[in-house]
Every structure is written in C-alpha cells, then in structure tokens.
Amino acid sequence: MKIERIELHQLVGKIDAPYKSSMAWKTSRGTLAVRVVAEDGTYGWGETGVDAAGFADVAQGVIGMNPENFGSIWQSIVNTRYQGGGYAGIASNVASAVDMALYDLVGKARGLPVYELLGGKIRDKICTYATGLFYTENDVNDPTWRDLLDEAQAHAEAGFTGMKMKIGGLTLDEDVDRVHALRRQVGDNIRIMVDANEAYDPATAITMSRRIADANVTWFEEPTSSRALDDNLLITTKSPVPTAGGESASTRRDVARLLRGRIFDMIQPEIVNVGGISELKLCAAMAEAFNVQFIPHFFNTHISLAAILHVLATISQAPPAHPKEPFVNEPVTEFDQTIHPVRAALTEPFFTQTDGYITIPDAPGLGIEVNEDALDHFRVRDVVIVD
C-alpha cells in the first residue's frame, strides 16, 4: 500500500456571539482537516491548526510511502527539520495531523479501532470536564456574572463533574470574585479549574492563586508565558493551587523540558501540536515516569477528540494504586463546550458525555466519519492537494 495524496481542507465557521479568553475575542473557529488517501482508496482523517500552504510544503515527502509504516513516517517529517529547532512548530503540526490520519487509515484497512493498534484498551470510557466559561460581551458590564453562572449551571445539569473557566480577562478583583461566584453556584462537589492563557507576571499569578485557593481550585492553567520556564517554576513552587500547562509544546523534546524541570504540576500536551497519537501516547508514558499528572488539552474538532480518546483508553493508571479516581490517578480529557460551528457539523458520531464520561468508539480507525457537506460548507479556499 502507498500514500497517493493528501487533501487539505481549510475550514472556518463564524461565531455570532463572540467570546473571549484573556487574550482575544473569538469571532470564528476553524481547523485544517487533513485526509490522507492510499492508492486503493482507503483514507484516514487528521487535523491541526496551521495554514494549508505551509503544511503542503512539509508533507510532500510522505507521498509514495507505505501508510502502515506510520512510525517511520512520523520520524521522516519531524527529523528532517530537527537542526536549528525546526522540530518545533509546523513540522510538529504536520506530523500530528498525518499521524492521526494514518492511524485512522490503517485501522480501517485492518478493520480495527485505533486502540487495538495501540496495544488494546484498558478502559471503556474516559472521564471528562467541560471547557467553557469564557467572557461574554455581557460579562464585561455585569458584576453579577449572570452569563458565567448560567453556563456553569447548564454544565452541572448536563452531568459534568468538572469545568474550567477563563481568568485574566478582567481586573484581578473581578476575576477573584468570578471564581468564588462560580464555586457558590456549583457547590462543593464539582471540580473547578482556571485558565489564564498566560495573562500574568509571576507575582500577580501567585497573588491570584492565593486569593482563589479557598475556592478549592483543582488547577491553575498557563499562569504566565509558557515559554518562560523559570517563571512558571517559580509560580509552581509558590502557588497553593497546582499549576498546569504544556498545550503549545511540540514533540517529546518540549515535553521533556517541562517534565525534567517540574515546571508544572500537570502536563497538558495538545494532540494537534505535540505530534499526534504516537507522540501523545509517548508523552503519557514520560509523564508517568516523572510522576506528573497527564491531562491532554483539547480545543479542536471531534477528529482529534476521537484520537485523544483512543490514546487515553490505553494508557496506564498512574500511579497504579487503588481506588481508581479521575483527576487523581485515572485519565481525564478536556471537552470543549464553546460554540464551534465547524466542530458541530463536521463529524459523526458527535461525542457526548453521560455522567461526566465519554465512551471510547469501537468502529475501525478513529471511529468517526467526516461529513462531506460540512467540508464544502465551511471550506474557505479550494482543497489543497499534495500528490
């Protein structure tokens, strides 16, 4: 079997009611959907967040390779750009999407779900938490935080046992008040996480952590610039709330630096950045060996969510002690609940949670199909073909 072509579908969906992290209003969301097609017509899907033109340049070298050699294909993409730090950035993004697509393709060719290609699943469902609770246009002028609290109530009623909110987008006092208001709204039995998206300097981050600690916050995500390892280590050392980060890490090399330095208490590689299914599984093993919690990031479509679920189905309980408890020793995945028109239409099945858990798909490959009508509807330029 040979890889015949790669199709790149640049998809964007406009958002009618924008929402904001500490950094920017989101007025649209999208993805680069990547289909790898073998000469017999078998295909698989991956995704990542880079421009199609840059992707095509890097991906050219895999045409004609045997898709079943997904390990060596990963190396061929990343290693050719190793010198000078080129393993980071676009090579890692291309490897992520191609790797995901090859697992999907090979799984379909062999009639096996991806978790079987990874050694078999040791659990049937994965605990998840809701990502949402961004700033709305109302929040900026509403000190009762009605939008925040209504959304939190909806997540709780839907069965989520944890949820993550944004901080860093209003003043320190306002954000502290929002965290405590959220805790009062959801009660004591739901986990709350906060994500600053790198909003603070270390001293302010430590102050924030001290002021929200009594709201029983499970982790404080990206308190400061993620590339500033010393600054994050300082925060991690002084913060009463455990820290989390790593969503922009590229490959095992970035993740190794975070683990070796104990920069964060929890590590959060993102499958569309770090290097796909192969690399996410490797990073889980590295985190286990360093005794650091592994909680992958997710903020794209259900192509990559399916890929994350297959990885998490197969990784060790860490540490391997009883009882099994998500957020303590059992895997957890992020489950973005914000408005994302492309995600809502792109894949079937559309994953949902019950009592805070998502069931691992059992169909061959990733276990999802991509809706061709959605590709046509959200594509913002002609399909880029690499062949």
Ligand SMILES: [Mg+2]
């Ligand atoms: Mg984040």
